Amino acid sequence: MLGIVRGRIARGGVNASSLQKIRNQSLIYASSRSYSSASKEMTVRDALNSALDEEMSADPKVFVMGEEVGEYQGAYKISKGLLEKYGPERVVDTPITEAGFAGIGVGAAYHGLRPVVEFMTFNFSMQAIDHIINSAAKSNYMSAGQISVPIVFRGPNGAAAGVGAQHSQCYAAWFGACPGLKVLAPYSSEDARGLLKAAIRDPDPVVFLENELLYGESFPISAEVLDSSFCLPIGKAKIEREGKDVTITAFSKMVGYALKAAEILAKEGISAEVINLRSIRPLDRSTINASVRKTNRLITVEEGFPQHGVGAEICACVVEESFEYLDAPVERIAGADVPMPYAANLERMAVPQIEDIVRAAKRACYRSVPMAATA
């Protein structure tokens, strides 16, 4: 139900009525989430915008650089209003030169500024990946601590709707493999605000993986989150829903799917614990292991390619550290091992759906649902 509404948003653009429908659904939804005294709602887009705004006003060394961040108000309107407020020197529209401006950001960070470099999607970061890895991530180590790089690379990551193979890859696993980088993947508005603020204040290079389909989603938000010094710790996962039968780990959009799957499973008597990873690197192994030791079953969910993915790392880590506690084989749910197809029905098959998570949870609980054929 919600999935269909979401699809409508993605394909047809947001109009007032469908947004209202989403809001109603989310409100009904919100009551089942464990948020503290939700007083108002905020979209992820507004959360990111307000976080950028507050950090830029607090520290004049923070500046935003990227394609269309200024006069266009941001390719996805994340940097809306910043150009008027801070001027073109702090909100820098760049030519289409990812390698060039990512490197310029790194050079500026070497010298004490705090750039926030936006990639229109992280697929374009591949043109700049040399700078993200070789001059940003490795510099503190190569210079033995003399030169730290307080830069944030942010932008939408993962599949959107019908954008084809070259605009749909999830880069969490690639960046998560590199020492020297911190990789964050927010889900809700609270995550977006807190983690972006923490990333901008952090003295190390941070890759901040957002999700285009989440930008328009509204989440309830407490007064504490709206405070301008609200920050979430980097490296700590959040248990979105407590449970005792099976652990489901997810990040970014898949957290929403996992929560819905947990709802469905609850009706069938399976109590699922949903962990929102929030931080891909450093991975919060202790929270994951503690949860698995409690529930004895693990399912990892991600949107990216299965081989060498985030789920692979989590499964290996759990098998290494909590083997005796496992009652069922660990299972990873990932995107299909193909470049993202364009046709809508094929795309639906190439990305994990709620039914996949439900089936996997039942398998883990030995509820006699046969293994799904590998796509």
Add this chain to the structure above:
Amino acid sequence: MSSAFSAINTIQPLHRTIDNPSVSPFLGSTHKLRSFPACNRAPSASWIRRRFSIVAVSDVVKQQKTKSGSSLSNLLITKEEGLELYEDMVLGRSFEDMCAQMYYRGKMFGFVHLYNGQEAVSTGFIKLLTKEDCIVSTYRDHVHALSKGVPARQVMSELFGKTTGCCRGQGGSMHMFSEEYNVLGGFAFIGEGIPVSTGAAFTSKYRREVLKEANSDQVTLAFFGDGTCNNGQFFECLNMAALWKLPIVFVVENNLWAIGMSHLRATSDPEIWKKGPAFGMPGVHIDGMDVLKVREVAKEAVERARRGEGPTLIECETYRFRGHSLADPDELRDPAEKAHYATRDPIAALKKYMIENKLVNEAELKAIDKKIDEVVEDAVEFADASPHPVRSQLLENVFADPKGFGIGPDGRYRCEDPKFTEGTAHV
């Protein structure tokens, strides 16, 4: 007299057709710009204005050159400056020769790229900078670091992989960083340093205009080679530096060879200085074996950047006497070409110039030679005696924020575990 330094006797143009062979390539560049074919549109006023601004640098230096060519040398350098230049070049040369020795004795390892023959470029440019100005270099960065002021002891220790090196042994030959002397690396990938240096120049401008730090006028120099000038990042940064008028000088050390690939085989238009005007900045072509000429042009370009007039692209034709690295057998280069450039050794040329113009006498230069020998030997002894890094250093410095290692199995931050810095913690 100063024939070694005359404008005319310079690089052998291996293929170029020069319009007017009696004119130096430097003056030739001005000519070429003036006769640059205009597009088929009527040149607008701003375009004409831009053209003049492009030739401005060449004109100024041309006038200086005609002045110096006719009268005596004292216009170019004083005795103190001459000795400073000589000492720096000899330090670079002796240091690199010692590196080769140490490599073959097994004390140095991995990739080592030596700078013999190109000292005029490093000395000519870097000796004009203040301590706050930045340089960014490639893997051939030992001498750039030395010219900028990093002590020879620290550089040698770094090459030996000892903990007293400028990067505590964690960087190595190709990654010389120094916060104190504003050496921003040391990059192994060609072209990688260019956007980083453009960013450092961006910071300088940002500091002045946004953070309102009035005395922020640091200039950044980016050193890179001829092969890099075919790389996309080079063009991207020429565009942005000229667009935003950043205080940067792009220095091309064109030594005609990229490992074994001749510049002429790899480049459609080998005249790199021409790529500057295409982006709206002056493109200057100089003889990189002549430290005095390099210094003249460098002075103008650095001052231009400091005044806020934007970037300059300077192509220095130079030559490396050794192979690309110590592992390179260097078989593809013609011995005749090597012999030709050996006669144009920048140190010998400066020595000849200073002696012929009676700035110094032999004894003073010999004293400097001896002093540098002692400095280099002392550096080697220091590096030999320094300790290797301790085991726990392996995990240090990955993050500026140590909590970046995340949460350990006991639920606390790993960096708080006392075993973490002993190198025995489970990571």
